[in-house]
Amino acid sequence: MATVTIDTVGKHDGQSVTICGWLTHKRSSGRIRFLVLRDGTGTIQCTLIQGETSEQALDLYPELTHESSLTVTGTVRRDKRAPGGYEILASSIEVLQIAETYPISPKEHGVGFLMDHRHLWLRSSRQQAILRIRHAVVNAARKFFDDQGFTLLDAPIFTPSSCEGTTTLFETDYFGDRKAFLSQSGQLYMEAGAMAFGKVYCYGPTFRAEKSKTRRHLTEFWMIEPEIAFADLETIMKLAEALIVAIVEEVLETRRQELKLLGRDITRLEKIQPPFYVISYDEAVQILKDAGESLPWGEDFGASQETIVSNHFDKPVLIHRYPAQTKAFYMKNDPNRPEVALCVDMLAPEGYGEIIGGGQREDDPVILKEKIEKAELPAESFDWYLDLRRYGSVPHAGFGLGIERAVAWICGFEHVRESIPFPRLLDRLYP
RNA sequence: UCCCCAGUAGCUCAGUUGGCAGAGCAGAUGGCUGUUAACCAUCGGGUCCGCGGUUCGAGUCCGUGCUGGGGAGCCA
Incomplete structure (x- = not known):
């Protein structure tokens, strides 16, 4: 198992890898949950599915906030539904820090605030x-x-x-x-x-x-x-x-x-x-x-x-x-x-x-x-x-x-x- | 330094003739079997920039200060 950067994930299709990064988005729908991670080389979607992902990772999901720092370990797989073409089916998550409420939201901001x-x-x-x-x-x-x-x-x-x-x-x-x-x-x-x-x-x-x-x-x-x-x-x-x-x-x-x-x-x-x-x-x-x-x-x-x-x-x-x-x-x-x-x-x-x-x-x-x-x-x-x-x-x-x-x-x-x-x-x- | 515009929830903004402080996003809680800035429901959240004035009553009108934005001169 290798620690890889997001830009090279495609080279590890089918393998288990570890990604280090920050959480930019999370979404859930019933028994499936998504984490979008950023590491400076790109972004990737990690999926957490009940029955396939560890209980440890599923339990952590509700705690994770925008910009929290974490590592995700899981299997790289090609999926048309994933932005970028590849996603990681997470098997475990390690949290480095849970971020406080992040001030910058996806909606618009004024120049003064951003500066x-x-x-x-x-x-x-x-x-x-x-x-x-x-x-x-x-x-x-x-x-x-x-x-x-x-x-x-x-x-x-x-x-x-x-x-x-x-x-x-x-x-x-x-x-x-x-x-x-x-x-x-x-x-x-x-x-x-x-x-x-x-x-x-x-x-x-x-x-x-x-x-x-x-x-x-x-x-x-x-x-x-x-x-x-x-x-x-x-x-x-x-x-x-x-x-x-x-x-x-x-x-x-x-x-x-x-x-x-x-x-x-x-x-x-x-x-x-x-x-x-x-x-x-x-x-x-x-x-x-x-x-x-x-x-x-x-x-x-x-x-x-x-x-x-x-x-x-x-x-x-x-x-x-x-x-x-x-x-x-x-x-x-x-x-x-x-x-x-x-x-x-x-x-x-x-x-x-x-x-x-x-x-x-x-x-x-x-x-x-x-x-x-x-x-x-x-x-x-x-x-x-x-x-x-x-x-x-x-x-x-x-x-x-x-x-x-x-x-x-x-x-x-x-x-x-x-x-x-x-x-x-x-x-x-x-x- | 000068001219113009703005300041209301964490953010972006609305707020009628001067008469009960609002929305979306963000946050919290719950729902949803593949989401793409997801979606749906519920909840919490305010020194209306500060000071002074007018008024029975000011987010709203007047004065003043501060902060931010845009522009001029000057320059890469």
């Missing part, structure tokens, strides 16, 4: 499908970079300074006499890494103290950020496209069941093939103008404008060369058009908006120093960063992919909050 019970909500099939897709997204991205000779270089979480704007920094006390900030991006450190390894990437959490209450914002989110030496804007635009193609391909290959469970229109994802659309900021402004939404040149897109542009295309669109004034200090200006930056954002289709942001970095030490001063950033915190331009500066470029936004788009969600196991939002730090 308060996120630690239990993870047990539902829908949440498991989402987080398995997230796993596939992360795996695909890492495999993509690993296969192309990138080195994984972990960036620090505590940082002495900002790289995205000082108003959105989470501040922590660092042994009383100094302040440390939670990282908003690993990028600056990846630039140092690129000068050492050529091609690097990091994958980790980033923190932004934005007082944003929108469907796209978390205060803690995960990014994968590649950085390449001897690379320009064109290089990373191609790389970003190839990355998204690889991610979607992997999810379609390995997580099709999960996408179906979520009700995702898979044909929309099957369209995600190269080449993606590539337009300039100027062209995007024209698209907005044609849609009756005028935007003065020089301003960044708001949420509604991003949605209009994103809905305009059935595949991701890369928008390059934004006005330099809208972008961070480290972006390099286009030598042919100094008023625009050599940067790119990728907008996912179906109105999902920005999932990637990146560009070519300023590699001239004098210009970079000026930009740091102009941004009113503390010069001493960036001395090491200027060193990268003092000792063998080279053109280099990189980008960041927001994992939760990518997952939300692939799953077809309105909100990013279900794309991460324990979301951190403005006003939500529990559980």
